[in-house]
């Protein structure tokens with residue numbers, strides 16, 4: 001005789017791109033989930049902003065409501081899925097659910113990157129799950145690997161292509177020779193970029209994800225405001241072409257790096273977290289991540305290098321990540337257990353000025369004798385050592401292209417400032433951080 005499955009009722013808050021894809025996926029998988037886990041997942045209420053809006057997904061009228069708080073407070077609902085987005089009312093709703101002892105699944109990167117520590121602490125106090133696989137890199141499982149499989153791993157650095165819009169734009173610039181403006185406009189036509197693309201192209205979205213990755217990878221709270229970011233709007237076709245000639249591909253990377261684990265002097269970990277365009281060696285696995293795909297590359301002292309690749313956004317891929325969390329939270333609930341992140345110390349943040357990187361620098365200089373010696377002297381004065389140099393003639397000018405060894409950011413910036421003071425340097429063609437193979 002088989003036991004009948006235990007029903008777990010779900011209150012879904014938000015039925016847009018992701019919520020609207022979750023409903024049919026859940027219905028399609030419901031029997032197989034019940035067979036595998038002994039849990040019957042039943043959506044009991046769906047809260048939306050507008051009851052009259054026409055929707056691609058059919059939602060029975062009896063389930064729809066515009067009162068999200070009532071869904072959270074409904075004693076007949078066991079588990080809350082928050083897919084509204086933004087800070088409020090999502091934050092208040094999640095806190096109320098956690099305080100009522102209800103596990104919460106969310107994909108809300110903006111909220112977690114700004115108020116994560118508060119939410120993790122309240123989840124732990126109330127001994128319930130707060131799961132958020134969908135918040136970083138959409139359909140790619142990255143939070144659970146970091147929280148579970150790699151929890152004992154001394155992770156040293158995580159590099160992520162975590163914004164599909166910017167990866168699409170940079171891929172079109174590299175692969176089809178498109179200008180930044182044309183590639184952005186194509187991304188908007190295809191629905192990859194918003195009409196106001198600022199959050200994507202200026203690195204805010206990737207910054208929020210980098211903050212969450214750093215928090216979970218290093219076990220110390222990092223917020224969006226800690227993340228240094230530069231976007232891709234200043235990347236030119238000339239930068240792309242130069243990078244290609246030198247054997248690099250330009251990518252917008254979210255980088256979370258452990259500077260000091262703090263164990264020796266009982267301090268919180270010190271981390272450097274940043275988002276900016278990077279010239280990635282064409283032999284690095286991230287260089288082949290094209291179009292709107294995402295990938296997260298993890299470097300660990302014991303495990304070595306790992307890469308997770310896939311769809312970082314879109315309704316169905318993101319709903320897949322949400323459903324995985326829902327099943328996890330539901331089975332924990334039936335076993336009266338939960339997976340806490342708990343109270344995290346505040347991370348110590350290394351300022352960008354102190355971060356070490358290799359750099360690419362291109363200078364337009366006078367084509368005259370002695371120029372190279374003057375330029376090399378400036379590099380030397382600031383302790384920036386040159387790994388390679390190329391020179392080409394441009395009429396009565398010459399272009400010097402340098403790749404440096406790893407140098408401290410502030411030393412590179414002083415080098416740049418002093419180079420611009422030299423009469424033989426006409427202009428700086430470009431400067432970018434570099435990651436090797």
Ligand SMILES: NC(=O)c1ccc[n+]([C@@H]2O[C@H](COP(=O)([O-])OP(=O)(O)OC[C@H]3O[C@@H](n4cnc5c(N)ncnc54)[C@H](OP(=O)(O)O)[C@@H]3O)[C@@H](O)[C@H]2O)c1
Nearest residue numbers: 014015016017018047048049050083084085107108313314
């Ligand atoms: N889209 C993606 O590819 C993706 C990927 C990863 C993570 N995420 C995250 O997933 C979350 C949802 O994204 P989405 O793209 O699905 O957003 P969306 O399409 O804008 O949907 C938002 C939903 O929330 C509802 N809503 C808004 N305010 C509400 C309120 N006060 N009470 C009840 N419902 C309310 C809206 O109702 P109406 O339908 O009536 O307007 C809509 O159904 C966000 O946190 C987002 O960052 C999205």
